[in-house]
Amino acid sequence: HKITATLFALSAIGASGSLVAYYPLDGDFADASGNGNDGVMLGGVSYGGGAGAIGGGQAAIFDGAAGTYGSIAGGLQLVTNETYSVAMWVNAGFADNRDKRIFSEGTSTNNNPLFNVGTANNANNGTVDIYIRNGSSLNHPRSTGEAFDGTWHHVAFSGGSDGLLDLYIDGTFDTTFDYSAVPAFTDLNTTTIGGILRGSDCCNFNGSIDDVSMWDSDLTAGEISALAGGASATSLSGVPEPTSAVFCLTGLLFALRRRR
Numbered sequence: 001h002k003i004t005a006t007l008f009a010l011s012a013i014g015a016s017g018s019l020v021a022y023y024p025l026d027g028d029f030a031d032a033s034g035n036g037n038d039g040v041m042l043g044g045v046s047y048g049g050g051a052g053a054i055g056g057g058q059a060a061i062f063d064g065a066a067g068t069y070g071s072i073a074g075g076l077q078l079v080t081n082e083t084y085s086v087a088m089w090v091n092a093g094f095a096d097n098r099d100k101r102i103f104s105e106g107t108s109t110n111n112n113p114l115f116n117v118g119t120a121n122n123a124n125n126g127t128v129d130i131y132i133r134n135g136s137s138l139n140h141p142r143s144t145g146e147a148f149d150g151t152w153h154h155v156a157f158s159g160g161s162d163g164l165l166d167l168y169i170d171g172t173f174d175t176t177f178d179y180s181a182v183p184a185f186t187d188l189n190t191t192t193i194g195g196i197l198r199g200s201d202c203c204n205f206n207g208s209i210d211d212v213s214m215w216d217s218d219l220t221a222g223e224i225s226a227l228a229g230g231a232s233a234t235s236l237s238g239v240p241e242p243t244s245a246v247f248c249l250t251g252l253l254f255a256l257r258r259r260r
Helices: 221-228 249-253
Strands: 019-023 039-042 045-052 056-063 069-072 083-091 101-106 114-119 127-134 136-146 152-160 164-169 172-178 190-193 206-215
Touching: 083 101, 083 221, 127 164, 127 172, 136 164, 136 172, 152 221, 164 221, 172 221, 190 206
Parallel strands: none
Antiparallel strands: 019 206, 039 069, 045 056, 056 206, 069 190, 083 152, 083 206, 101 114, 101 190, 114 127, 127 136, 152 164, 164 172
């Protein structure tokens, strides 16, 4: 369980970019980064205890029904940045999550542009499924490892203007997806977790999501490993917060930047 994961000495890592938004999801969709990017939960979202990555807390539980998702007002246009990263904990099975989404950016006025990360589009296993479209598309390639097997897993991905998306599961690099053939996104205005929002919502997730962080930087392997090891996003970003004094050697070994 993620509560028992080893904590890192975060001062030895240091975040490489800015934290755009951080959602502990401890009973609400408030942004704990200080940037004011609060969200609203819609439909059948509840909160359960004992699922937090840091010291217990709560997680958001999505019922999978139409109308259930979390929306960030005005959208963050995260994937239009030169670099970006998203990290979160997820807990869901795959059999009742056919082509559901844990993260999405799009627009309320045009169904075409979509940047989605979620579950397998035919629900035959627990892999992470990627769908990116803006005219041309990256059509549902999947991870090697599984993150949707009914237990808690940490999912993180980093990308940018080079059109390469690096996916990590439980702090370990899994796959690089090449979407460089998809034209750059421009006019996105919706950012959601637990579903897609365009003119209407769809692809609603059935499971739990916790400790969501979004960055305007390409997080290093060490930073992602720290988040998967139990670190909070505010600790990585330099916001004062009590942390463990125990340093995990694994975090040091992975603290070098990956390919960029």
